[in-house]
Amino acid sequence: MQEKPLIVKLCVSFTLIIFLSACANTTRPGAVGVDRSQLMLISTSEVNRLSASSYNEEVQKAKEKNILINSGPSYERLKRIANRLIPQTGAFRDDTRDWQWQLALIESPVLNASCSPGGKIIFYTGIINQLNLSDDEIAAIMGHEIAHAVREHGRERVSQAMAQGALVNIAMAAAGSYGSAVSAANQVAQYALVLPNSRQNESEADAIGLELAARAGYNPQAAISVWQKMIKATDGKKSLEFLSTHPSGETRIDQLTALMPAVEPLYKAAPKPGPHL
Ligand SMILES: [Zn+2]
Numbered sequence: 001m002q003e004k005p006l007i008v009k010l011c012v013s014f015t016l017i018i019f020l021s022a023c024a025n026t027t028r029p030g031a032v033g034v035d036r037s038q039l040m041l042i043s044t045s046e047v048n049r050l051s052a053s054s055y056n057e058e059v060q061k062a063k064e065k066n067i068l069i070n071s072g073p074s075y076e077r078l079k080r081i082a083n084r085l086i087p088q089t090g091a092f093r094d095d096t097r098d099w100q101w102q103l104a105l106i107e108s109p110v111l112n113a114s115c116s117p118g119g120k121i122i123f124y125t126g127i128i129n130q131l132n133l134s135d136d137e138i139a140a141i142m143g144h145e146i147a148h149a150v151r152e153h154g155r156e157r158v159s160q161a162m163a164q165g166a167l168v169n170i171a172m173a174a175a176g177s178y179g180s181a182v183s184a185a186n187q188v189a190q191y192a193l194v195l196p197n198s199r200q201n202e203s204e205a206d207a208i209g210l211e212l213a214a215r216a217g218y219n220p221q222a223a224i225s226v227w228q229k230m231i232k233a234t235d236g237k238k239s240l241e242f243l244s245t246h247p248s249g250e251t252r253i254d255q256l257t258a259l260m261p262a263v264e265p266l267y268k269a270a271p272k273p274g275p276h277l
Contacts, residue, residue: 022040
């Protein structure tokens with residue numbers, strides 16, 4: 001067999017080195033055991049920068065329309081839950097304590113909630129009011145959303161798109177004209193913030209979210225009741241914005257049920273939120 005030229009061998013090794021060094025696990029497995037190597041071809045800081053600017057834009061728009069709620073009982077309730085959940089992310093990674101966490105509540109009938117990369121949480125009043133969510137259920141949804149950010153699923157989706165050649169080369173675009181850099185930023189934002197997550201990412205966010213809620217003293221069983229409420233509210237149709245970005249597998253509730261024994265002891269041991277008058 002003919003020996004491969006040195007240059008080919010070097011190229012193969014170089015490519016392997018790039019891919020191996022780009023594979024990372026963004027979180028520790030926790031009690032729920034999420035353990036998978038993720039392909040990362042773009043920096044956390046770049047994705048978080050885009051995420052922050054998209055969050056600021058959305059909050060600014062809400063402010064202009066006079067639908068941004070930043071005081072009062074609904075906002076304080078949400079803030080209390082966020083303040084209990086956020087510190088629990090330390091069980092999965094150390095740097096979240098340095099994130100610039102933000103929380104916005106927007107008055108809108110939209111049944112949606114999100115946490116963008118870097119810890120930018122948005123809730124719409126629609127999902128809380130129309131599903132009549134309990135604190136435990138809000139914690140289940142918020143925990144799930146925070147888990148996507150903690151696990152850097154947005155950054156991972158951008159990286160997968162880059163690996164498949166679906167995105168223009170970000171580095172080249174950044175070095176090029178302003179127009180191509182803007183276009184690259186828009187594409188990154190689309191992959192990181194808008195497109196639906198894969199079922200695998202959904203399962204990971206369910207698992208980590210469940211543990212975050214349990215550690216924060218919220219009943220993990222609420223993760224099941226909240227999905228049942230959502231399925232009922234959609235009446236079999238994918239009309240909920242939340243479900244359009246969070247594909248709901250038939251096995252979702254089964255998977256959550258299977259994880260309960262891992263998180264119940266954490267819930268039992270956790271200090272519980274007190275009554276709020
Ligand atoms: Zn999700």
